[in-house]
Amino acid sequence: MSLRKLFYCLLALSISIPALAQEKTGNFTVDFETFSLENGLQVILHQDKSDPVVAVALTVHVGSAREKEGRTGFAHLFEHLLFLESENLGKGGLDKLSARIGGSGANGSTSRDRTNYFQTVPSDALEKMIWAEADKLGFFINTVTEPVLAKEKQVVKNEKRQNYDNRPYGHTFYVIDRNLYPKGHPYHWQVIGSLEDLQNASLQDVKDFYNKWYVPNNVILTISGDFDKEQAKEWVHKYFDEIPKGPQIERLEKQMVSLEKTKKLYHEDNFAKLPELTLAWPSVYSYHEDTYALEILSNYMADGKNAPLYKKLVEEEKLSANVYMFNYTSELAGQLMVQVRAYDSKDLDSVQKAIQETFTNFEKNGIPEKDLKRIKAGLETSFYNSISSVLGKGFQLAQYQIFANDPNYINKEVEKLLAVTPEDVMRVYNKYIRGKNYVATSFVPKDQLELALENSEKAEVVEEKIIEGAEDEVNPNQQATYKKTPSNFDRSIEPPYHGKPELNIPDIWEMNLPSGMKVLGITNKEVPLVQFSLEIKGGQLLEKPAKAGISNMLAELMTKGTAKRTPAELEEAIELLGASIYINAETEKITISGNTLSKNYSETIELVKEILLEPRWDQKEFELIKQQTLSQLQQEKGDPNSIAQNEFKKLIYGEKNILSYNELGTPETVNNISLEDLQNYYEENLSPLASSFLVVGAIEKDRALAPVRAISANWPPKNIDFPEITEIRSPEKSKIYFYDVPGAKQSVFAFGSPALSATHEDFYPAEVMNYRLGGGGFASRLTQELREGKGYTYGIRSRFIDRSYIGPFMISSGVRTNITYEAAELVRDILKEYPSTFSQEDLDVTKSYMIKSNARRFETLGAKLNMLREINDYGYEYDFIKNRESKVEELNVLDIQDLARKYVNPEKMYYLIVGDAETQLEKLEDLGYGKPILLNPDNAEN
Template structure:
């Protein structure tokens, strides 16, 4: 995680910000040293190699990044870059089928991952540093020894997986097609940014094996690839490995660098789409702007931040505070090598005409033109963006990925310092200049997405957008069998035997950071891990109770209380509170979970003490403002309404309803019901605050560049003023597991996928059987692509994009669950397959499965302390669940002692498919009756019971 060179010491001295919460943010001088120093070289075949050394943890990240994305495609052949990303993981000549995923599991890696963008595809992996040579060998095998293994059956199966991904991310989501519609209007039809990155169903179906092989030959030569290795390794040794495994791969066809081609609109484009899944109207306004890393990029991003973020931002002031048309505005940027755009996305309240929203945006712009931007507001916005910038470098994988993307988008991997300097250099005059150049009076796209039965809410004069929607047709897709017709090929020649997997290096030397503890006079327990690799401190205040304090007759109070804690203090209005945090480079969020309230945040370590002063104000002196309560209620009701067509949220709600029942606080919508939220009063929230926000229920933890003494000093006043008491968490009865299996079906008309969530109450986190069960689940569904569920449901059948199983253990109760969104017309088939895999798991568990499980869990401990989030998780397990400080050692002994027989015994006891609730959220017209075939009787239809609870 260290950023290299003298940066850490330099920036700690350089970040001389305000020393009190009320002070104005100071100008930030540049840090000394480089953010992420690199070594780079290019092989004779054109492979560009970038090294970054980071000795903080015994791990390395490997990123292979071909400079190809959807921008290299042509009309009629869209989606190839993304489809190819999927195929690239499956097999290679010397790794074999699924070889990369199996290797990653054996060495304790993070799991092979990848992504496709408009201009880049990257393949990502983090492993303990003793496995670096193995990963270099594997990545080279993928790049140079892969294409012969692809067959027509493999291609047919992966098309189904990609289609499932498209359904999950776009087709089955409210507003899922919004960005597709905007891009089609913003760019001419022959512009590579005009089509969806994932491609069209028709183009995917039309792709042939010949097309795939031609795409590989054109774009996947080493001369078009950057390889980045970051972490704790010997660069001389690693260079030798790179040359050994990559150098003899032929260079391939040179790929010319893309030249900018901005979007040009001669007039406004105004379109609408009646969305079957939208409950609220949404307006997206999109302006063509500049490519990534253009000299105006940061000024435009900061402009949109200042227009939308915070209570006093001009657009928020008009649309949220004054006209009350929406709960929030989102600003987003989409940019690449060719062009860029900046968008405003506004989800309005129910029945709001989007013409009113558009008029409000214009009024906000007029206010910005009149008032401009105060210097302190710009300074705060820059600090916030700078802290986010540092967060991209918290892990070696984050650094490796950013270095690869800089190489593609900026033309050099060592661009981070210039990027940060460009952010720091933005002035108020720059904001006015880019506003006039790109936004004020400029042609733009207005896209209205409205509920299907309310087209009148669209912006006046809008024309219907063209969207191709998939129809649910039973049996429309042919069954796939990727193992049919095994590839027959002559093995690609090599100067050495590539079938021999390289050996491990020396075992990683894991440095376990010490945990310090302290206790304040009011009993508040403090815990922390010191980490000076970044100038940041990340903290959490965990308070037992959360939604367990909710009254089932009037739910939603816990969530509303969490919101109100961020709406200002007795001493500060909400705007002043937000500005104080921003001036310190800090952010704080509050959430109400099933078992606890969590106040979490991050700040520049130099400003930890004044940030804790604000935390104390927030906890002890909430503002309790009636106007803020009305706004919070409106936002909550909008969230309740918008989630009525979100399949994953609906599946969670149905499972909670049938598990806990309507008289249990956890059996209801975590946001509450519309009526109960509207009825809650400030007096009730104050009373809940007095009962629930108490130090005897709380624990504070921090990770970062602050030590024990600094933490105790910063929280001393909180320990003095937050009075100890005898607060108690309500303990409703734990749910009983079902005595028999049944299917519960929630109708989501015209759903392109069915959301499956199967499970039952299970082990708490402190149960001695919990961790052994968690270990046993790794090969079943906890191990990503190493898991049986993924391999059979996705890789063999093509039914889904993702499926997982988990034992979720809390302090109050626990659960075993399997979740997966599946293609709608194989709902029964997928449910049956998942049920059978879980049922037969113990009987089919093998010694090889045990070997993979032990290898992954034991070796992955090298990554246990790499990021602030990982360290906080360890502190949470000790503090919130009462585990011993050395629990990782105890768990290592559990893993070491696991046997096939023990896993089989766990499966027999804990995996109960004959007493499981099978929740399905999908299209009842086509799928409900079919679910009788699962063998548990006709499904129980359950919509009215959870519609507004």
Template sequence: MKKWILAAAITAALSACANAPANVALPQGVSLIENVALAESGVGIPYKKYQLANGLTVILHQDHSDPLVHVDVTYHVGSARELPGRSGFAHLFEHMMFQGSEHVGDEQHFKTVTEAGGTLNGTTNTDRTNYFETVPSNQLEKMLWLESDRMGYFLPALTDNKFEVQRETVKNERAQRIDNQPYGRMNERFNQAFYPSGHQYSWPVIGWPEDLNRAQLDDVKHFFQRWYGPNNATLTIGGDFDEMQTLAWVNKYFGEIPRGPEVKPEAKTLVTLDKTRYISMEDRVHLPLLRMAFPTVYASHEDEAALDLLANIIGGGPTSLVYKNLVKDGYAVQAGVSHPCQELACQFSIYALANPARGGQLADVERRIRESIAEFEQRGVTDDDLQKVKVQFEANTIFGLQSVKGKVSTLALNQTFFGNPDMIAHDLKRYANVTKEDVMRVFNTYIKGKPSVVMSVVPQGQQQLIAHEDNFVAPAPRVAAEAVTGMVDVAKAGSSFDRSVMPSAQQAPVITAPSLWTDKLANGIEVMGTESDETPTVELLIYLNGGHRLTDVKQAGLAGLTAAMLNESSDKRSTEELAQALEMLGSSVSFGSSIYQSYIKVSALTSHLDETLAIVEEKLFHPGFKESDFARVQQQHLQSLQHMQSDPNYVADSQFDALLYGKDTALGVSEMGTPASVSQLTLDDVKAFYNKQFRAGNAQIVAVTNLSKAQLMPKLKGLAQWQGEATPLPSLAAMPALDAGTVYILDKPGAAQSVIKIGKRAMPYDATGEFFKSYLMNYPLGGAFNSRINLNLREDKGYTYGARSYFSGGSELGLFEASASVRSDVTAKALTEFAKEINAYQAEGMTDKELAFLRSSISQGQALDYETPYQKAGFMRKIQRYKLAADYTQQQADIIKAVDKDELNQLAKEKLNLDKMIVLIVGDRAKIEQEIKALGYQVKNLQL
């Protein structure tokens, strides 16, 4: 694709130029609306916009850098098109659209895309619903066939059974993402108070449970007929394709779909509040949370950019006033300000997680937030404030365009909401033109002295912590007489060809791994890189072997705490000064840790790499390790640990590891540590671990950049001064004997779902041996969406939002795990179905069709493996860490072609013996224990 060139200054003119349409014969009924290229100094996305006779907008963006295409169909319908008392239709319908259509069989959409080596999904928000696939470029026609069939021929395949199963799936999704999560119900409660009764944003996208129960099959049919016409959709295609052939396919598959009812834009009426509304709720949480928001404008409003800058100044990170007054002073564990915008409304949103160690009183938190707002009024706006926010916006724009999916999503969103696919140049100019006066004006207009909604979320039984007595109660919901209005008769779609014939794939693209180079710094640190000229950016990752595994188990959490301290001050500059320096560059530098590694992630515009690396070296070689920083970071870490105990998934993960690996090993204790281990750590412990971990001998570097090896290596010379030999890992303690066949229950009273984990220890990672072949073996069982386990528990039974199984391996050990979050009332039934699927697969193995499916899916999917800088970096890191051959992916491809069913089925017999596995369930014991015992399992209860 065209190489990106960043303008020298953000104030430079960045407008795209509309070229005259090329004199090319287009398919009948296809009109070229716009042909946009880029000036040499421009930043944006070149595209061509077409329209079919039925009103479908088609946007094409060619990018030949990788042999893949991304297809997105966005419908201008979300929950804002619903009516009071009829919520959840848009999201429920998104689920229904994956259940087959007139010419596509049940469950075939996922199977077809996955077998083609692709990925797919759909998402719904307040204002739009989109469906998308990323596939190897030879599969494009097949994707157009799939998308067109559900746009034009969905209703004949809609049945009561499909509707009921997907309604249950949505209920499970709600239970998993909202009802069973800390603060999960906060947003829907908040929006009831923030928006007027009956406002389109006053109900949740996923819907109220009673509204989902109220829905009828005919309501879903009418929703489709009302909103899913081609004239309310944008089809966007990006990637490696032939333009005229693609237009011909688009016209063939979509051109005969009749136009739907006309869709008018929703009115954009500014939200107002008569007074400050206080609301509160109790939840199963540890940290009290205060959320405050002021109504402002709507997306693309002339004041949006200035409000975004205002939010960043007041609460956008370590240099902000809210951070200084709440987090730095220890009154909050986290706090921030943002200005999220939707099509019809925006919120100036503030949140703070109170620190219980400082009392946790939300009235104190609110007071400090309001004092921060008042401090801004006195302080005003500085030149640095404006510059850093503008640079950040510019950099984020560039980083957001590192993938075809990112560019396609941007084009689709902008076309849907603004009628202009590429708003990048416009937005850069819009933010560049914001002045100090603009920021103060919007502050006075929308924030100063204005009413807001203030919500307190407190631990159960601790109402004394709320900020203020409630003074608002949401009115009783109304229920619209009809679920869908504006219906008109639309002709049934016909077809001039046999749509039941799935298009065959074109010739498979040649898949090549990134071209890699290797070198060493003067101190012996290995550097591996690849050149990518798609964006003028650098993604540099410094990995250090060790991480959590390098610590004594009694000091669990030390690796993460040390990394957190390295994100703080140096001995030359404060945390705030370093953050300010990075913000002014549009760069990020982040220290972190995982089980086997500590790491430094560096993202920078190429033009600012030298300055960014100077900050990396300052943080790495001259850490401040100040007592004040340590006290705050340690307290934040401890409170976060307590908070994580409210998350059933975190609890299940940590408890399952403890059962498999034992609490005497680093593998059996969370890398975050425990409250007991972290509370005993000292600053001296951090310094000692820093000296042991952050040595040149432990380090390796990977880089993805538009710079050549010859250009990059001299810029890394500062890291060549790094010294120190490699640090060996301590011996791994003996593994505990597994009490196989036992079901362990960890009680979470009132839990809406049960988290089920089934598994055992397994082999470490290898790229071409038993581990890799076991990955292949498991694919039909639980590795793909249309695997046996997921089809059974999700699609057939409606027990869960998703179920899977997998092998995971590190350098020493691995595991096999099958897992799902299921409705509490079907916990025992779900466990029975898991056992049935695993036992049958172990005994009988996969079928010939399943073998063919896994071969096709995994081998063709390699076309998607190297697109983004982080995908390339991950590929290189795997080669480094496991000392793999540079062509290991080709070796894997050869194995996929050659391995036979008998060998994989023999692995299933050896690796999937359920009698050697344990089961952990995190859920409401009072509701589930007796039914599990009735299945014949030995049950043991665990305590946190």
């Protein structure tokens, strides 16, 4: 875990006895209180009254490092199991509860060393959450039966296929960790585990794991947000006190590693289109004294235009579009890594040579003081960003308590980071990199072994074979019986709500400047930050098909220096302010957005002005961006998810429509674009008359406007002609389209049709209708039936994509390959039945979620900025959230059914599947929509 994530975490005081703590960083103070129950449960409370929400997190000190080889993946499997059912919440557990109370959605994550479960809910539901979390810890394991375990194994295996087996470079860390950490080391295997181990896990194995690790004395409960402290303590005692303490659990000893020799390994990657080199040296565990200098070393060597590795590999040698270096630390050990995805056909020996030459040069020159200052400057902003939500504070409190185990560590960490000197950076370089053995992996495209490092050995990678009927079907309706755990009160009674959170819509101020630019702002002083976005209407919409991708290239080039500053000088000026400035091209706009300390706002916007109005038009940077774009397009050819997105747009909008193009363009159009084309696009299509400046944070209106007025006064307005969007219609009859990726371990679905624009009066009602179909996460039918019922997928969702023109309704998922037909058939049937089966109960749950979840709408600066964006893009009223509450209340079951029939018609839909044609294509004709159309019959792009 990187220092940036950990450095500004908030540390709880020792919780062996009740304590009250205040930690200070600069002028910012965070109050929290900690105490322990007799059973060992550690509790951290942090009050934040700024929004009517509260985050509850349960963190268990167990991850994959506490597993045994041959029984891997258990910690992560439990993360899944604990959401399914508990004795008193019943089937669906937290997922059903979350939908009713307007929560953010029950979620969790697993690392090498801990598993956490978390959710943010309206403050009136805190007792319900404490009740639910206690049920997980003390009243859960009896609900895990053979059928439950069998189904969830399939879900986890689908997650592994989606995130590791069916994507480019997905096995990199598997190869690194198996060779960096010796057999028997807790980090030798992956957190996800192996398919074989998951399949072999018995019910008794699962219960033994739970009974050993899921005990109060191995758990931290964190409550952060708007709540009454004494009342919360009372509820914690009520629901957790009687859960028995488990056996004493000793901390694991640190297990740092060393290598006797350098290991070079290669793997032919079925999905990779570019060669990738990864180097890994043994490093240090989290909070080791060398962590701080190693983080700064990594940042200096690879991050940004000033980084030596970037200058050498990207700018001078033109070997790659980017280079990454990071210090990945965990509780017991760590690894220092350099990763480079080279351009097409580049030999990885040349990449390694360039890396070594850069290191040799560093040995002579070290890190300059100004770069050390620049790197440290961004940390203050990172700190405030890390605590911008109550959930973030809760995470960080638990993280420090588990891994630092030191009541004052945040003070020590600040001191140690700020004390890092150039000599420290050189010392850790010499200690961990110079002349040291490492693991090197070469992941190369199929049949391009000549690109791998010389003298590399074949890596051991276990790849699943596609076998029809390889996994048993699961009966989701099978009823399980189990003996309930006794309690001293009736836990089956759900606690009541307490109070009613008020929906406090932030005050919005507005100004129209003489140039025609509109400014919208919200003043909010919770943290000393400002976020902003200059939104310039146009983007891809103003492109010509022959020059598709030009707005993306312009956006990339605008950050590469100004008339006054070189690219490196511009980057340095931004970083010295502790700020970030990004430019993105989208389908309907180009945005210049950023994040800065309030005290540095004016200086940051001055740089925005310079970027916008004084472009550099650097030919060298333009050629570099063109090369990087072509490389990215090449990468996407091997990624089934990117293929699905790109092919789906072609089906929706038709190949002649500019909206059907990849926003990056195509290799042909990118090669057609010149620097003069970018200059012409800039002159013709960027105007304050089509622009709005959005700003939120710790800044008053007058101070926010001052530097924006300077942009407006120096930016000549011009009228822009926006093209008419051709009317887009659904197909008269559904058709199946298939894109072949030989050997794919999953089939990626993109099903849908043109629907409606975000400005249409039915758009929000349609979103309400979609909540129970596929927009409500675990509360949706698609998830319940395909994931929870059948185990076909790790995740599936449906949504209406918001655009000012007609956007599509889209269903997206990745399903295991050998049930492609069955999954597609089930999706079709759910869509067919949805209008006639949507019930009053479905409507009640939907209304409860849609209204109650509004309490979470404005918690962070990002959420407030997004609200301004919706108002600006679609002409919504300032109080559109309250208006939507009224609309939700007015909807009835018949309204929802009519909306479903109108906008979600499975008989007039494109069914796009990206997968293995050899094993899956033929069966799809049985869906009843004719013979599937193979989009790449000669497989020319593979």
